[in-house]
Amino acid sequence: MTNGEVAAALVVTLSxxxxxxxxxxxxLGARNGVDVAAGSWQLGLTRVSATGGSAARAALPP
Incomplete structure (x- = not known):
């Protein structure tokens, strides 16, 4: 998802x-969004989409 799409879904401004x-x-002491995504993936908080895309989707606990 783009930042614009996330902002729209959360009903907040892009800013x-x-x-x-x-x-x-x-x-988190992360340099950029890639560091945040990598850390969340390592902790099992996100996963790569089933379609093989590079976008990580937040995984809510069952």
């Missing part, structure tokens, strides 16, 4: 989303 993503990166 707000970017601010919050920056907050998450700082809190």
């Amino acid at each position: 707000t989303l970017k601010t919050r993503l920056g907050d998450v990166r700082r809190e």
Whole structure:
């Protein structure tokens, strides 16, 4: 998903989303969104889509 799509789904502005993503990166000590995605994948919080795409989707606990 693009940042615009995420912002629309969460009903927030793109600016707000970017601010919050920056907050998450700082809190985690990540250099960029790739570091955040890699860390969440290593922790089992995300998974690659079944279609083989590169987009990671958040996996909610069952």
